[in-house]
Amino acid sequence: MEIRNIKSSNKKVIQARLGNTSVNKTTFIKDINKDDKGFYYVADNGSDEQIYVPSADTKVNASYARISIRVFGKKAGKSVVSFDIYDINGAKTGSAKVTVVSTKDKDIESITFAGKSLEQGDTIGKTDNKYIYKGKDINTFYEYTTKKAGKLKVKAGKNTKLVRIQVGVLEKYTWNNTMDPDYGEYNYSTADRTNTNTTAYETTENHPVDLNGDGDYDDVIDGMSERGVKFRYKTVKNNKKITLGKLPEYRNENSSRSATYTANADMNASESTTINTLSGENVAPTMIKVTVYNKVDKEYTDYYYVINKRIKKY
Incomplete structure (x- = not known):
């Protein structure tokens, strides 16, 4: 549960680096809840969002992470900040891109x-x-x-x-x-x-x-x-x-x-x-x-x- 390879497509406009990080690793399994329509879900850590799962037997690990990226505007313009996402086992699970606008x-x-x-x-x-x-x-x-x-x-x-x-x-x-x-x-x-x-x-x-x-x-x-x-x-x-x-x-x-x-x-x-x-x-x-x-x-x-x-x- 981490992000790596944080990059800015235009460092003259935006500089990006890893910010505050909080990681909780556990072997506990989340409780499965049932809504009033009969669908099953778990509560997302750190928010009140409901994440739906296929059935009451679904196993969802309760580990979670809160990770921030700090961006610094150098001058007016746009830059794409990209990073890779890794799970609790250290395996890469995906990548993401965010367009950041710097302006006065x-x-x-x-x-x-x-x-x-x-x-x-x-x-x-x-x-x-x-x-x-x-x-x-x-x-x-x-x-x-x-x-x-x-x-x-x-x-x-x-x-x-x-x-x-x-x-x-x-x-x-x-x-x-x-x-x-x-x-x-x-x-x-x-x-x-x-x-x-x-x-x-x-x-x-x-x-x-x-x-x-x-x-x-x-x-x-x-x-x-x-x-x-x-x-x-x-x-x-x-x-x-x-x-x-x-x-x-x-x-x-x-x-x-x-x-x-x-x-x-x-x-x-x-x-x-x-x-x-x-x-x-x-x-x-x-x-x-x-x-x-x-x-x-x-x-x-x-x-x-x-x-x-x-x-x-x-």
Whole structure:
């Protein structure tokens, strides 16, 4: 599970090299799941994609790798970056090519909130004087603004079309595991054993949400996994006033599990966990998601910006 022979067809335009690599090798076999239409699949490591397999007897090794390629633009132009792919046994399984465009043009020329830039600047070591967090990243523990609301303005680059602006805020969410569609799989009794699992929490962090109302948390809706929803977005118009969120990130959780055996009490076991991060933050984050279409690359891209509003101790 690696890539080799990384090459750029035009090194004067693009230089490419291996980036961060994470490899997990195992002899474990993945669990086979069945969807509501009767088809079998396994979950892809590192994403929520479902990979379908021929039958319930299919053996899929659980090894996985996350590999990145770093590209460096030397000047404007295009280059094809190619590489070979090798599996867990060191055998070559294929090759791939990616066309990379290097340009001085930016997808987003500028983005401001209440007249302050959400971009730090283009020069390393030099901060834009209109940067919203100027000085805050050095002199304080948090980067923040004290503004409660202001106009959000996005100016797209000359080769870019502004598609959509979304504003995401945290929501207070209360959940317990009786709401889980799989609750019965880990809370059950047999003649020999009783398994009990309880989890209840209040949080503004990642939590499961059935976004499309189909009774599970297995889908990805508009790029958002139902198993880990954090910011709830709404679409806003450009150059209009927005109001920042008021909630910080926190999680209060109590969970416990136990196993009780009918014939062998010595095997009985239980454990409990308590998590409390209610007073850990003093800023409320608002996520700005800007979707653009690059007319040269013919691709859609999402850009994210966080606006932290300072709040009193929660």
